[in-house]
Amino acid sequence: MDYYQLDTTTAADYIRDLPEMQTLFSGFDDLEIIEVGDGNLNFVFIITNRQNVQETVVLKQAVPFLRVVGESWPLSRERMTHEVMALEFQESICPGLVPKVYHSSDNMSLVIMQNLKDHQILRGEIIKGKIFPHLSEHISTFLAETLFKSSDLALDHDVKKQQVGKTINIELCKITEDFVFTHPFEDNETNEYNEALSQDAIDLIQKDPAVRSAVGEMKYAFMTKAEALLHGDLHIGSIMANEQETFVIDPEFSFYGPMGFDLGAMIGNLFLSYFSHDYRQRQIGKDPSAYRRWLLECAEEIWIGFEKKFLDLWRAHDAKEGGSLFGKDLAGDSADAFRTVFMQRIFSDMIGFAACKMMRRIVGLAKVADIADIEDPQERAKAEENALKMGAEMVVRRSEFKSFSDLVDLATSISPLSGTK
Amino acid sequence: MDYYQLDTTTAADYIRDLPEMQTLFSGFDDLEIIEVGDGNLNFVFIITNRQNVQETVVLKQAVPFLRVVGESWPLSRERMTHEVMALEFQESICPGLVPKVYHSSDNMSLVIMQNLKDHQILRGEIIKGKIFPHLSEHISTFLAETLFKSSDLALDHDVKKQQVGKTINIELCKITEDFVFTHPFEDNETNEYNEALSQDAIDLIQKDPAVRSAVGEMKYAFMTKAEALLHGDLHIGSIMANEQETFVIDPEFSFYGPMGFDLGAMIGNLFLSYFSHDYRQRQIGKDPSAYRRWLLECAEEIWIGFEKKFLDLWRAHDAKEGGSLFGKDLAGDSADAFRTVFMQRIFSDMIGFAACKMMRRIVGLAKVADIADIEDPQERAKAEENALKMGAEMVVRRSEFKSFSDLVDLATSISPLSGTK
Numbered sequence: 001m002d003y004y005q006l007d008t009t010t011a012a013d014y015i016r017d018l019p020e021m022q023t024l025f026s027g028f029d030d031l032e033i034i035e036v037g038d039g040n041l042n043f044v045f046i047i048t049n050r051q052n053v054q055e056t057v058v059l060k061q062a063v064p065f066l067r068v069v070g071e072s073w074p075l076s077r078e079r080m081t082h083e084v085m086a087l088e089f090q091e092s093i094c095p096g097l098v099p100k101v102y103h104s105s106d107n108m109s110l111v112i113m114q115n116l117k118d119h120q121i122l123r124g125e126i127i128k129g130k131i132f133p134h135l136s137e138h139i140s141t142f143l144a145e146t147l148f149k150s151s152d153l154a155l156d157h158d159v160k161k162q163q164v165g166k167t168i169n170i171e172l173c174k175i176t177e178d179f180v181f182t183h184p185f186e187d188n189e190t191n192e193y194n195e196a197l198s199q200d201a202i203d204l205i206q207k208d209p210a211v212r213s214a215v216g217e218m219k220y221a222f223m224t225k226a227e228a229l230l231h232g233d234l235h236i237g238s239i240m241a242n243e244q245e246t247f248v249i250d251p252e253f254s255f256y257g258p259m260g261f262d263l264g265a266m267i268g269n270l271f272l273s274y275f276s277h278d279y280r281q282r283q284i285g286k287d288p289s290a291y292r293r294w295l296l297e298c299a300e301e302i303w304i305g306f307e308k309k310f311l312d313l314w315r316a317h318d319a320k321e322g323g324s325l326f327g328k329d330l331a332g333d334s335a336d337a338f339r340t341v342f343m344q345r346i347f348s349d350m351i352g353f354a355a356c357k358m359m360r361r362i363v364g365l366a367k368v369a370d371i372a373d374i375e376d377p378q379e380r381a382k383a384e385e386n387a388l389k390m391g392a393e394m395v396v397r398r399s400e401f402k403s404f405s406d407l408v409d410l411a412t413s414i415s416p417l418s419g420t421k
Numbered sequence: 422m423d424y425y426q427l428d429t430t431t432a433a434d435y436i437r438d439l440p441e442m443q444t445l446f447s448g449f450d451d452l453e454i455i456e457v458g459d460g461n462l463n464f465v466f467i468i469t470n471r472q473n474v475q476e477t478v479v480l481k482q483a484v485p486f487l488r489v490v491g492e493s494w495p496l497s498r499e500r501m502t503h504e505v506m507a508l509e510f511q512e513s514i515c516p517g518l519v520p521k522v523y524h525s526s527d528n529m530s531l532v533i534m535q536n537l538k539d540h541q542i543l544r545g546e547i548i549k550g551k552i553f554p555h556l557s558e559h560i561s562t563f564l565a566e567t568l569f570k571s572s573d574l575a576l577d578h579d580v581k582k583q584q585v586g587k588t589i590n591i592e593l594c595k596i597t598e599d600f601v602f603t604h605p606f607e608d609n610e611t612n613e614y615n616e617a618l619s620q621d622a623i624d625l626i627q628k629d630p631a632v633r634s635a636v637g638e639m640k641y642a643f644m645t646k647a648e649a650l651l652h653g654d655l656h657i658g659s660i661m662a663n664e665q666e667t668f669v670i671d672p673e674f675s676f677y678g679p680m681g682f683d684l685g686a687m688i689g690n691l692f693l694s695y696f697s698h699d700y701r702q703r704q705i706g707k708d709p710s711a712y713r714r715w716l717l718e719c720a721e722e723i724w725i726g727f728e729k730k731f732l733d734l735w736r737a738h739d740a741k742e743g744g745s746l747f748g749k750d751l752a753g754d755s756a757d758a759f760r761t762v763f764m765q766r767i768f769s770d771m772i773g774f775a776a777c778k779m780m781r782r783i784v785g786l787a788k789v790a791d792i793a794d795i796e797d798p799q800e801r802a803k804a805e806e807n808a809l810k811m812g813a814e815m816v817v818r819r820s821e822f823k824s825f826s827d828l829v830d831l832a833t834s835i836s837p838l839s840g841t842k
């Protein structure tokens with residue numbers, strides 16, 4: 001089938017012919033098809049049988065340009081191939097943490113998947129100050145499972161190398177290389193600055209050789225370290241959740257990269273929320289401590305949960321396989337010594353990547369609503385300066401932090417739990 | 422053309438039909454074709470026109486098994502594709518440092534190239550104690566040019582990623598993963614030990630958790646860091662030289678890996694020679710100091726030359742391109758700060774990889790003749806123990822060495838220039 005761009009009319013015809021949809025839908029004569037306008041990259045339709053609203057799917061189709069900009073920004077449809085590969089891998093090991101895929105077509109650059117109608121985008125809920133009691137548990141599982149099971153620690157050498165080749169994602173990696181690791185640190189024309197943000201704060205990340213060279217190292221690691229099949233854009237806008245369930249969505253940026261990148265995206269976003277909730281909680285008349293403590297605990301639990309689950313998977317794998325990447329452990333204490341230095345490296349990578357992600361969200365093109373939607377420029381600038389200060393410190397000293405509580409201490413020293421300093 | 426395995430008769434027919442050979446040879450009626458028996462992996466023929474011995478080429482053909490073992494060790498012919506890709510890249514930027522390629526065929530898994538008839542395999546010459554005054558100059562150029570120009574520092578992001586995909590070299594990387602980074606450190610059945618080698622020396626590299634975990638880190642880096650198109654097996658048996666010229670040969674192990682791996686192979690081999698020449702120079706009645714000093718100087722000059730040339734290429738590239746991986750340098754001192762930490766990382770990677778290569782040559786399957794051909798088991802064991810001691814120290818402390826002279830000091834503290842301690 002040749003590619004064509006679906007609309008609300010042709011989408012109905014398209015799904016009607018699919019065996020997978022014939023199983024799922026009892027009829028196609030009374031479909032509601034809504035185009036959801038909030039995708040940056042793609043077109044998204046929610047398709048529901050009005051006769052039985054439980055029969056509902058999401059159809060996501062890539063177009064050969066960046067949807068949010070238009071045809072002036074060409075972007076190949078290949079990104080959908082990457083999204084589908086990642087979703088299928090993630091679903092195979094983390095069912096229930098990613099949307100179920102019902103159908104995909106490479107030619108049509110589309111995927112039809114579970115409609116998460118009882119879930120909300122996490123960022124919006126966190127902005128509102130909502131607590132998600134299972135978030136750290138679910139996300140640490142997602143991270144441990146996907147990162148371990150796509151790595152050289154778990155896969156046969158040949159399978160892993162073939163996967164690296166298949167998942168090379170040139171265009172979307174370039175977006176990250178530019179907008180996460182380069183433009184924000186060079187006063188690029190695509191940057192956007194809050195006018196209340198001090199020049200000193202901007203200079204801290206654009207003119208300090210220690211920060212710049214550390215960011216350069218992180219960029220280079222992003223471009224060269226093919227450790228695991230990443231989600232590639234795991235911020236809190238790529239998660240849909242309710243109190244019980246958590247789903248990771250939108251893995252079109254997926255590629256083989258450094259494990260710390262997904263981890264860092266996640267915790268960096270929680271630190272940004274932390275800085276935003278100094279103002280946000282006060283604004284709704286609350287002492288900021290409680291919610292901000294939850295944010296920091298959530299970040300810490302993600303790392304600690306990840307570390308434990310990753311190591312459990314690793315030890316179980318090695319015990320079962322006999323052989324392993326490490327080889328035989330003649331003295332009995334060497335494999336664990338290796339695991340210890342390995343996790344330290346992942347930890348410092350996570351901190352470095354989190355830092356880059358935090359800093360770019362302040363001065364780069366793509367903001368986070370947690371901070372960007374604070375209307376008072378002075379209050380916004382305070383959260384921004386805190387985020388930049390923490391990011392700069394984290395990336396430069398990324399190998400010096402001994403445990404996650406050191407990071408928590410840094411956050412609270414920059415902005416105390418109860419707010420403003 | 423379907424693949425068939427050439428012999429001394431069919432090789433004549435094969436080259437006769439090639440336009441490239443018709444240009445090079447004035448006639449094909451009086452060819453001398455000798456099969457050279459010294460390839461581990463492939464068949465190699467030297468083809469010469471007896472009427473004009475200047476008309477001579479080398480034909481190298483891969484067979485679908487490991488030549489040195491036989492058909493019981495299958496190995497796909499794809500390795501020739503990797504060798505040709507690497508040779509063509511290297512020749513394009515380092516003409517005169519690799520053999521000229523006249524013809525290659527993917528179907529036939531063969532390459533026809535310059536016959537280096539006035540050059541010798543470097544290892545044999547170094548065993549004899551010969552000095553090569555231009556070696557460090559040539560090899561540092563080869564390393565700087567090939568590593569820089571295949572990296573993200575020089576190539577466009579898309580070109581580099583495509584190259585990574587094309588050059589994935591599953592089978593030959595596996596040989597390195599097993600025989601360089603795993604078997605020697607786990608008492609594998611493929612290992613071979615000099616019976617005079619002390620168990621303590623073996624335990625040092627097989628049972629010390631610090632050594633084992635450091636070697637694990639190097640193996641993992643080898644498998645995950647896609648920095649540059651490596652030669653992949655750059656020991657002194659992969660170099661042919663005379664006093665004036667140096668050629669790097671046999672890049673079938675080529676793939677995108679960590680820059681430090683090629684550098685480490687080179688300097689590790691020179692350290693092994695250093696330890697062997699305690700005995701070797703005494704045996705021919707010489708004070709070992711002079712030749713051993715040259716070996717250490719050569720290793721040091723390779724690093725220092727590489728570092729300078731690599732940085733020169735990098736600065737020139739950035740000056741010319743305007744943009745660069747690093748982005749704009751607003752304060753003027755950040756790009757150099759990045760270059761400094763970058764080179765420190767390459768330096769410690771080099772040391773770690775050199776160490777692995779040194780240790781594996783002592784207890785692993787593949788030896789270096791420099792040491793393995795010392796007939797007296799006690800003398801051999803002394804060189805072996807020195808190499809293991811240095812390797813263990815290097816890999817564990819790889820990030821602590823400040824300059825190459827620290828490495829030289831380590832070598833001379835283990836075995837003084839003038840010999841035996």
